[in-house]
Amino acid sequence: MNKKAEKILNTTIKLFIREGIKKITMDDIAENTNASKVTIYKYFTDKDTLYLEVGKHILSNYTAKMKNIIESNEVLINKLYDYLTVIGDFINSGEFDLCTELIRYNQDVEAEYKLYLQTYRDSMFALIDNGMKDGMFKNNLDRDMIFHYINMGIIYYQQSFEYRYKILNDSNFKQRFLLFHISNIFIDGEKMLSGHLR
Secondary structure: OOHHHHHHHHHHHHHHHHHOHHHOOHHHHHHHHOOOHHHHHHHOOOHHHHHHHHHHHHHHHHHHHHHHHHHOOOOHHHHHHHHHHHHHHHHHOOHHHHHHHHHHHOOHHHHHHHHHHHHHHHHHHHHHHHHHHOOOEOOOOOHHHHHHHHHHHHHHHHHOHHHHHHHHHOHHHHHHHHHHHHOOOEOOHHHHHOOOOO
């Protein structure tokens, strides 16, 4: 993708998050990107195409970030935190909500979302398998149980604005809650948090 098309996509994402998908016209996008409507239609033939490309752009970005974490040479605990940071950023940026809304307007975005979810699952299972091999998790838990426990927390974080706000704005609560939460699956929850809570 060339720089002009990427600039149009990045600006469109910001506009969609700030103003809402249905409120933004091609004229608004042209004005905010300093491009003519002709230029925009050169890259995105209609609004459906734009919706699809915005969704693909966002989802491929986060998919690549997850893959990079798994393939990095970081120690496992840092990979876990980096992974959860990427998931948190996806939600906190408003891009997760935008993608779920885009699916309602363009069904092809759903196929891209399913690819993202597959990478999300595969990446998390890779981290869990490494953690089990390193003896980080409690012995009585299998990999599916660990996955669903972590995934449950992520889904709740996605769906509860009140909880998300408290985690983001109350560092004392965040520290205590995360210690409680991870102590249910990790052998030494305190060690997991100490020095690694970024």
